[in-house]
Amino acid sequence: MSAVARMAARRPHVLVVEVPGWALTRISAERELRRRGWVRADAPADSDILLTCGLPGPEFGEVLDRVWDQLPGPRVRVDAMDPDQVLAVLDRSVQALLDGATQRDDADARTAAAAGPSSDHDHDHDHGSDQETEETEPESAADGDGDTSHEDGDQGDTAHEDTDHGGMDHGEDDQANMNHGGMDHKGMSHGDGDQADMDHAGMDHGDMDMPMPGGIGLAEGGTDRDGLDLDVLHVSLGPVLPHWPAGLVVRCSLQGDVVTDASVELLRAADPGVEQLHGDAGMMRSSPGFTSARTCDQAAGLLSLLGFERMAARAERLRDAVLDGTPPDQVAADVAHLGRHIRRSRVLRWSLEDLPGARERLLAMLGAAETNLGSAADAVTAVRYSPTAGTAGVEQIPGLITGLDVTAARLVVASLGLDTAPVALAGSDRD
Amino acid sequence: MQVGPLGALTAAVLLGVVAVLAAAFDGTLGARLQGRRAFSGVTAPLWEAARLLRQRRRTIVAADSLLWRIGVVGLLVVALLKVVVVPLGWWTVADLSIGMVWFNAMDVMVWALVWLIGWGANSAHALIGGYRFLGQALSYELPLMFALTGPAIAAGSLRVGDVVAAQQDLWFVVWMPVAFLVFCAGVVAFSVWGPFGAAAGEDIAGGVLAELSGVDRLLVLAGRYALLSAGAGFVVALFLGGGSGPLAPAWVWTLVKTLAVLAALIGVRRLLPVVRPDRLAEVAWIVVLPAVLLQLLLVGVMVVL
Amino acid sequence: MSVVLDGVFWLLAVVSVASGIAVFRVDSMARATYALAVSFVAVGAMLLLLNLEYIGVITILMMVMEMAIMGIFMIMFMGMNPALMPMSMVHNKVGSLVLAVGVFVVLAGGALLIDWPDRRGAPAGDLTRSLGEAIMGSKMLVMLTVSPLLFATLVAALVLANPRGRYDRFGDDLRAGTPSGPAREGDDS
Numbered sequence: 001m002s003a004v005a006r007m008a009a010r011r012p013h014v015l016v017v018e019v020p021g022w023a024l025t026r027i028s029a030e031r032e033l034r035r036r037g038w039v040r041a042d043a044p045a046d047s048d049i050l051l052t053c054g055l056p057g058p059e060f061g062e063v064l065d066r067v068w069d070q071l072p073g074p075r076v077r078v079d080a081m082d083p084d085q086v087l088a089v090l091d092r093s094v095q096a097l098l099d100g101a102t103q104r105d106d107a108d109a110r111t112a113a114a115a116g117p118s119s120d121h122d123h124d125h126d127h128g129s130d131q132e133t134e135e136t137e138p139e140s141a142a143d144g145d146g147d148t149s150h151e152d153g154d155q156g157d158t159a160h161e162d163t164d165h166g167g168m169d170h171g172e173d174d175q176a177n178m179n180h181g182g183m184d185h186k187g188m189s190h191g192d193g194d195q196a197d198m199d200h201a202g203m204d205h206g207d208m209d210m211p212m213p214g215g216i217g218l219a220e221g222g223t224d225r226d227g228l229d230l231d232v233l234h235v236s237l238g239p240v241l242p243h244w245p246a247g248l249v250v251r252c253s254l255q256g257d258v259v260t261d262a263s264v265e266l267l268r269a270a271d272p273g274v275e276q277l278h279g280d281a282g283m284m285r286s287s288p289g290f291t292s293a294r295t296c297d298q299a300a301g302l303l304s305l306l307g308f309e310r311m312a313a314r315a316e317r318l319r320d321a322v323l324d325g326t327p328p329d330q331v332a333a334d335v336a337h338l339g340r341h342i343r344r345s346r347v348l349r350w351s352l353e354d355l356p357g358a359r360e361r362l363l364a365m366l367g368a369a370e371t372n373l374g375s376a377a378d379a380v381t382a383v384r385y386s387p388t389a390g391t392a393g394v395e396q397i398p399g400l401i402t403g404l405d406v407t408a409a410r411l412v413v414a415s416l417g418l419d420t421a422p423v424a425l426a427g428s429d430r431d
Numbered sequence: 432m433q434v435g436p437l438g439a440l441t442a443a444v445l446l447g448v449v450a451v452l453a454a455a456f457d458g459t460l461g462a463r464l465q466g467r468r469a470f471s472g473v474t475a476p477l478w479e480a481a482r483l484l485r486q487r488r489r490t491i492v493a494a495d496s497l498l499w500r501i502g503v504v505g506l507l508v509v510a511l512l513k514v515v516v517v518p519l520g521w522w523t524v525a526d527l528s529i530g531m532v533w534f535n536a537m538d539v540m541v542w543a544l545v546w547l548i549g550w551g552a553n554s555a556h557a558l559i560g561g562y563r564f565l566g567q568a569l570s571y572e573l574p575l576m577f578a579l580t581g582p583a584i585a586a587g588s589l590r591v592g593d594v595v596a597a598q599q600d601l602w603f604v605v606w607m608p609v610a611f612l613v614f615c616a617g618v619v620a621f622s623v624w625g626p627f628g629a630a631a632g633e634d635i636a637g638g639v640l641a642e643l644s645g646v647d648r649l650l651v652l653a654g655r656y657a658l659l660s661a662g663a664g665f666v667v668a669l670f671l672g673g674g675s676g677p678l679a680p681a682w683v684w685t686l687v688k689t690l691a692v693l694a695a696l697i698g699v700r701r702l703l704p705v706v707r708p709d710r711l712a713e714v715a716w717i718v719v720l721p722a723v724l725l726q727l728l729l730v731g732v733m734v735v736l
Numbered sequence: 737m738s739v740v741l742d743g744v745f746w747l748l749a750v751v752s753v754a755s756g757i758a759v760f761r762v763d764s765m766a767r768a769t770y771a772l773a774v775s776f777v778a779v780g781a782m783l784l785l786l787n788l789e790y791i792g793v794i795t796i797l798m799m800v801m802e803m804a805i806m807g808i809f810m811i812m813f814m815g816m817n818p819a820l821m822p823m824s825m826v827h828n829k830v831g832s833l834v835l836a837v838g839v840f841v842v843l844a845g846g847a848l849l850i851d852w853p854d855r856r857g858a859p860a861g862d863l864t865r866s867l868g869e870a871i872m873g874s875k876m877l878v879m880l881t882v883s884p885l886l887f888a889t890l891v892a893a894l895v896l897a898n899p900r901g902r903y904d905r906f907g908d909d910l911r912a913g914t915p916s917g918p919a920r921e922g923d924d925s
Contacts, residue, residue: 007481010474034465037472042637043556045489045644048482072487072644107487114490231812235555242633256812257559305634307626307705313464351704406559407707410634498766529789529864536797542804543773550766565804572801589790589864 002100008074009097013039014090015047015071017064017239018246019054019269021421024290026053026246027297028083031320032090042242044070049093050077060239060247060267067240073110074103231255237409239267243301244410245418250397257406262398266420292372293322295417296335299365302358302414303342305407306351314338315366322373332373339366355408358415365417393418439515439524446514449664449689450656451476457656457697464701483649491553491642499551503647505544506654513537513661516591520674520682523592530591531583534665535576538621541658542568545623545630545639548651552642560638564630566708567620570715571627575617577723581610581730582669591665595673604670606733609726611670613719618662618696622655625700629708663693745785752778765810773803790864 014033018026029051033040041047044067056064068077076096080089096102237250247268253261300315315338321331342348343363352359393416400416401409434441454476462472490496516523516530527533542565549561583589585607586597594603604611620627623639631638643651667673667688674681676688706714755778758771776799783792860866871879895901902910 004481004485007478008485009482011478011482013482035467037462037465037467037475042633043641045642046637046640046648048486070489072489074485074487233555241636254555257562303704305632307628307632308703310464310701313466317466347704351707351710354710405707405709407629407632407634495764495766498770501770527789528862529793532790532793532797536793536800539797539801539804543770543800546804546807547766547770562808565808568804 012048013041014049015041020247022054055270057268292369295369298417328373335370361415449660486645488645494553495551502544502547510657517664526592531589549639556635556641560630571620578610578614598672602672622658626703748778769807
């Protein structure tokens with residue numbers, strides 16, 4: 001175990017994925033990360049550890065497999081089924097991260113898997129051994145990396161499964177001279193000569209019989225909100241995105257970064273089967289402590305998306321304080337204090353000015369948290385936590401975000417304070 | 432006074448040291464914010480660097496690797512090229528007669544580089560980040576250029592050394608507060624930092640950073656801190672009298688002032704929310720630009736009188 | 737020293753021409769754009785060799801900025817995704833080739849064959865200052881006329897191109913506190 005490895009493992013980045021129903025586990029994991037000074041990763045590329053909180057259904061599982069493929073490595077994949085497991089799981093994963101032999105084997109296996117099939121292709125660049133080749137799925141509905149696909153709705157899922165991109169490693173030296181060969185995608189039926197002759201002006205791809213580089217379809221044009229003819233790009237937001245409702249996938253058509261069309265989908269947890277308590281600590285769901293922690297968590301998420309780190313950190317600490325067992329009335333006072341700060345903040349008012357209702361909903365979240373904490377202190381039954389839970393909350397998303405740019409759309413979705421668990425759990429015996 | 436090749440090397444090392452200090456300070460603030468001991472954050476850059484050196488690079492399907500790598504390496508290179516004209520006390524690597532324009536040209540390079548990082552990865556989120564940066568650049572660059580013009584007019588020269596010398600009696604920050612603030616904001620903006628970090632926003636999974644891993648990511652993150660550091664050094668030369676100060680030698684004063692400015696720029700990240708580029712455009716063009724122009728008018732009148 | 741300078745000059749010359757050619761040889765919009773930017777930067781650097789510091793650096797500054805913006809427009813309006821799609825950068829291949837070669841031969845031939853006069857006088861001490869004086873001194877009237885005209889053209893073009901004015905954003909009496917975005921309006925229509 002080298003010194004670098006030990007230093008590297010001092011501050012691993014963890015991609016925490018919440019399966020609908022396991023909010024408490026995810027929150028506990030985040031609390032533990034904060035305590036240890038580890039980092040919550042924004043994207044698979046930045047992660048060392050993929051921590052799945054809960055038991056994903058088959059569809060969600062596939063998505064997570066694709067996300068797993070995108071972790072650069074050294075990498076560790078672990079699951080936590082309830083908050084009590086989190087500590088042990090994190091300890092175990094850092095050990096696995098330090099296990100040089102296993103990590104090397106993993107890396108070799110991936111390199112081999114990526115390099116193997118490339119020999120089938122006619123252009124077989126001899127890439128240097130130092131060049132690490134990694135298979136990365138182009139279509140990542142999963143991670144919100146964006147999937148570029150056809151206007152005609154070919155989401156490319158199936159196409160990508162059998163298109164091998166392992167050999168897509170462009171020889172570096174080829175590119176350096178900036179000539180045609182550099183961009184030559186291997187395995188394409190298209191010779192260099194053809195490309196040179198291809199007339200730029202006759203570039204209507206109506207028939208779409210052009211070869212698609214990397215198996216990725218081309219964007220087609222469409223009129224945007226200002227009447228300009230711009231490319232339409234199909235991108236899935238979610239389910240693995242920071243501060244995003246668990247299991248939610250919003251399939252968007254983007255022009256630039258403006259959402260022109262959207263539809264929602266929920267990735268569900270695994271079939272509960274005989275287990276009665278599905279999701280983490282089912283009985284805690286209606287407790288005031290849990291609900292107020294959850295609301296603080298949602299407020300923190302919205303504040304994080306705004307990039308308001310100071311306020312977000314405060315909201316997160318309050319969330320964790322609830323779970324730490326700090327007396328509710330004490331936390332309630334702090335929540336009220338935070339609420340007053342946010343209400344007074346002019347910058348925040350200005351930031352959310354063009355998104356009607358977002359600021360009010362943020363304040364309402366903190367208000368609800370405070371009320372719940374107050375009632376917890378008085379040992380009165382909690383206000384039932386149902387902000388916009390249920391199908392209606394999820395279904396309204398397309399209408400709300402169409403026409404907004406991605407940031408605004410993210411802020412609006414976060415401001416809804418959605419809890420996808422009831423919908424996802426209720427429907428989990430659907431399939 | 433210009434320094435030889437050894438001096439240039441020293442400047443590069445010094446930039447590295449200052450950038451690491453900036454990262455450590457940011458780590459400290461982050462630890463404090465999360466309720467941990469402040470000291471536990473000091474080592475964050477070290478652990479992060481080790482982690483990224485151990486991590487594998489990624490090869491992405493149909494990525495434009497050449498342009499991507501150019502963008503990744505470029506930020507650090509541009510920061511080094513900026514430092515060429517930033518004086519340390521009385522020493523400069525190259526006291527170009529058009530030092531101010533040189534610095535400006537280098538920060539325009541960042542336009543291209545950040546966009547290339549976003550573009551090269553062939554990922555929607557990274558690309559959105561790249562577009563956002565250019566949108567933001569259209570808002571900050573013009574005010575930044577005019578803010579640069581202020582000290583140049585007052586000193587009657589585009590040479591950074593002359594600008595420092597012109598502040599012997601009175602630092603420019605005193606009578607150019609608007610230009611000073613706008614330039615500081617510009618530094619934060621071209622470093623994709625804090626309130627102007629929308630291109631690397633959490634809402635788009637890290638934006639231009641979304642697909643970077645391993646040494647690529649390390650270079651970009653280091654490049655950001657280096658840009659901030661170089662910018663802070665230039666602020667000192669332009670507005671805070673360079674190395675002037677009592678008792679201590681000039682280079683000490685330059686360093687002290689640079690670190691102070693840098694600390695403020697780092698700290699701003701925690702204080703303010705990220706400004707969305709489309710919201711920034713309105714403020715930049717309707718409020719900030721006229722304000723800077725008024726500042727220039729004031730400077731012009733003062734110089735003529 | 738002059739051998740080194742000569743070397744740098746030839747290196748830059750080769751780079752500028754090679755990246756200029758690359759503009760038409762690469763198969764992606766982004767690469768074509770930035771190949772052009774590299775070409776301009778090399779030309780800017782050559783101006784630096786001529787001790788024209790200001791013009792050289794300004795050339796680099798302006799060209800990089802322009803290319804960054806132009807790249808976006810090229811990509812946006814292509815109606816496809818040229819980064820991924822190998823495509824030809826050439827229209828009317830033969831015609832443009834003849835034109836380009838012809839112009840190059842005329843210019844290069846001119847540069848080499850003209851009997852340039854000997855230098856009279858010495859260059860000014862501060863070239864930047866004398867450039868500024870040339871522009872701002874005797875040519876001030878031209879500048880004063882041209883710049884407002886250009887500015888007015890830009891503003892007018894924007895106003896004509898933008899379908900939404902301030903009345904759309906702030907209401908008929910301009911009283912709306914928060915401007916309405918184009919998105920919401922798009923929904924209504």
